[in-house]
Amino acid sequence: MPGDEIEVPKELxxxxxxxxxxxxxxQKNGANKQYRYGNLHIREYDEKFLVHTDKIDPRKDPVGHLIHDAPEILIGLACAIYGGSQITKKLNTNSKKKSITTGLLSSIITGYLGYAATKKIKKYVE
Known part of the structure; x- marks a missing residue:
């Protein structure tokens, strides 16, 4: 099942x-290197390899991969765009510099919150 990882100890x-x-x-998730072989995603760590199968190879269909294997990234981007713009509108600062800073900061925060929430939900759904 996609999302399930198999651990292969390097000593083995x-x-x-x-x-x-x-x-x-x-996502490297702290790996030293990562590899792709078709739909296999292999992460190499000091002591082990973690291997899982993606539904769609991102090299062949990046948008399909985001939709099916990494929706948290799309939702994070949507939250960043929408949340950042809405917060900036509500604060309605007169200074262009403050407006840009507020927009950027609120986009980062709302984007991360959307990403993190979706990632947690995804763990429970799989």
């Missing part, structure tokens, strides 16, 4: 699939 087996490509796509 040092492995890497032939043809797996190192990638920046995906």
């Amino acid at each position: 087996r040092e492995f890497m699939l032939e043809g797996a490509e190192e990638t920046f796509l995906g």
Whole structure:
């Protein structure tokens, strides 16, 4: 099932699939490196590998991957845009500098809150 990770201790087996490509796509979650092999997402840590299967390979369909495998990112972005703009409108500062600062700060906060909440909900749904 997507989202379930398999842990492979390095002491048990040092492995890497032939043809797996190192990638920046995906959340590293503290990993030293991460790789993709089709729908497999492999994270390499000092002592282990964590492997899970994504529904959609982000290299082939980035939007589909965000929708099906990482909706928290899309919701975080939507919250940042909407929340930041609404808070900035409500505060209605006369200073352009304050308005930009307020908009940026409120976007970061509301975006993170939307992202974090969706990530927690996603854990319980899977």
